[in-house]
Amino acid sequence: MDKYYEFVYELKASEEEKIIDQFIKYGFNSFYFEEDVESSKTFLKLYVKKEEQIKDILDFLSMYGLKLLSKEITEESKWLEEWKKTIDVFELIDGVWINPFSNKKIEKPGIVLNIIPGSAFGTGLHSTTKLAAELLRKVGCTGKDVIDVGTGSGILSALAKKIGANRVLALDNDDLATEKAKETAILNNVSIEIKESDLLSAVGEHERFDILVSNIVAEVLIQLMKDPKFDKILKNKGFVILSGIIESKEKLVIEQAKDVNLVLKDRMEDGSWIALMFQKKI
Secondary structure: OOOEEHHHHOOOOHHHHHHHHHHHHHOOEEEEEHHHHHHHHEEEEEEEEHHHHHHHHHHHHHHHOEEEEEEEEEEHHHHHHHHHHHOOOOEEEEOOEEEEOOOOOOOOOOOEEEOOOOEEEEOOOOOHHHHHHHHHHHHHOOEEEEEEEEEOOOOOHHHHHHHOOEEEEEEEEOOHHHHHHHHHHHHHOOEEEEOOOOOOOOOOOOEEEEEEEOOOOOHHHHHHHHHHHHHHHHHEEEEEEEEEEHHHHHHHHHHHHHHEEEEEEEEEEOEEEEEEEEEEEE
């Protein structure tokens, strides 16, 4: 089992935007924000195999004044057992439940997604995942081909398949994410194609999709829309769901969407986070 350095910081929700901006600058994506509903506290967790890999990031967080709660070397299995003590089954969106336990079967009305927490990828607690999930259900996946760019734990891909998608292709540029997504597919007994890919680089020349969903951050979403394959892979009248957008970056995302022939069809928000749904013009 690989060992990782785990860094845990406490922060205010309002600080997420600046931190994400810096992480994008450094090309660092092995992090997530965990929201503790009971205490109303937000935690930032970083995972890295070598501490020197993120020296600049650690320096930034220190200068920014974030409180380091803990730093330790951990194995995924050990970290998982500790986290399990703090989590429980929860409703992601209405009628869709998340079961974070590998040894417990959950009976709930609706859909149950089995997602084991691990590495730097959460179970879907973050607002951006909830928003993307809601829009996926709104647009409807029955019989459609779906591509999930930046799949992380694979939660949105598994949901798409559970609500009727024909084919689901899940992409991520992090090998930890693709391994976690494969685990999620097995746990939910769904057939998902999972590939390591820098944006759309692993998508075949003739592959086409009805729905593209991506829950990353605004800067990467803009780069995704600039990808030469972006327009080609979308079928006529195809839908694009983009989540992970901080309020101040919404206009930039919408402007780029217009440039690639997309029309805004829906908008959802949760706090300072926004998700947008577009449709491709004919």
